[in-house]
Amino acid sequence: MTDLESSHNLIQRYQGVKAEVEALAKQHDQAVALLAVSKKHPCESIAAIYQQGQRCFGENYVQEGVDKVNALKELDIQWHFIGPIQSNKTRLVSEHFSWVHTIDRDKIAQRLNDQRPAHLPALNVLIQVNISDQDSKSGISLNDIPALAEMINQQPNLTLRGLMCIPAPQDEAQLKNEFTAMHQAYEKLKQQYAQVDTLSMGMSGDLELAIACGSNMVRVGTAIFGQRI
Numbered sequence: 001m002t003d004l005e006s007s008h009n010l011i012q013r014y015q016g017v018k019a020e021v022e023a024l025a026k027q028h029d030q031a032v033a034l035l036a037v038s039k040k041h042p043c044e045s046i047a048a049i050y051q052q053g054q055r056c057f058g059e060n061y062v063q064e065g066v067d068k069v070n071a072l073k074e075l076d077i078q079w080h081f082i083g084p085i086q087s088n089k090t091r092l093v094s095e096h097f098s099w100v101h102t103i104d105r106d107k108i109a110q111r112l113n114d115q116r117p118a119h120l121p122a123l124n125v126l127i128q129v130n131i132s133d134q135d136s137k138s139g140i141s142l143n144d145i146p147a148l149a150e151m152i153n154q155q156p157n158l159t160l161r162g163l164m165c166i167p168a169p170q171d172e173a174q175l176k177n178e179f180t181a182m183h184q185a186y187e188k189l190k191q192q193y194a195q196v197d198t199l200s201m202g203m204s205g206d207l208e209l210a211i212a213c214g215s216n217m218v219r220v221g222t223a224i225f226g227q228r229i
């Protein structure tokens with residue numbers, strides 16, 4: 001494939017996903033934000049989607065994300081960090097991103113708060129919930145949300161915006177139960193904290209079900225950018 005053909009395909013895929021998300025949003029009478037997950041894809045692809053109007057991009061790996069933020073700083077992009085964070089990487093994340101979706105312990109929240117540069121607005125954060133209760137996975141249980149939410153709410157340089165999950169691969173009925181449980185937890189959190197407005201759930205393979213269950217931010221990589229290499 002020539003570069004021109006692959007850029008054309010990229011734009012077609014992006015427009016297709018965007019139209020699908022808009023149609024589902026309308027069907028369920030709610031606004032749904034599309035986060036383009038650009039991990040393992042080059043800056044040229046990000047710039048091409050940006051030209052089509054996309055502003056929110058998600059990255060998983062700290063160094064790769066920071067390199068892209070720096071390379072594309074002339075563009076008006078809102079960068080979301082959606083990967084696991086080790087404590088020795090919090091400073092880079094806090095200095096370069098506007099949002100973090102993967103807060104699952106006090107220590108990381110504290111460091112992100114303390115390391116947020118004074119000239120930047122508060123960092124928007126989501127609590128990651130281990131909704132499928134997977135041993136190996138990041139995230140907290142539903143029962144532990146209130147304590148972490150309260151801790152985050154006390155940090156001047158963090159704004160608690162909501163919840164995020166990455167369910168295990170499983171059958172649709174079980175997935176629906178988990179998305180529904182997330183939505184209930186989100187509604188409860190919203191009642192407690194007025195600024196909470198984001199439920200980040202749904203990826204390329206399950207965005208339709210996620211939106212049907214109340215998601216208002218889907219994180220889409222493959223369906224826009226193609227397979228990662």
Ligand SMILES: *Cc1c(COP(=O)(O)O)cnc(C)c1O
Nearest residue numbers: 037060082203204219220221222
């Ligand atoms: C990679 C990734 C995505 C995007 O996944 P696709 O299946 O490629 O759409 C979304 N969220 C997180 C946390 C990811 O790591």
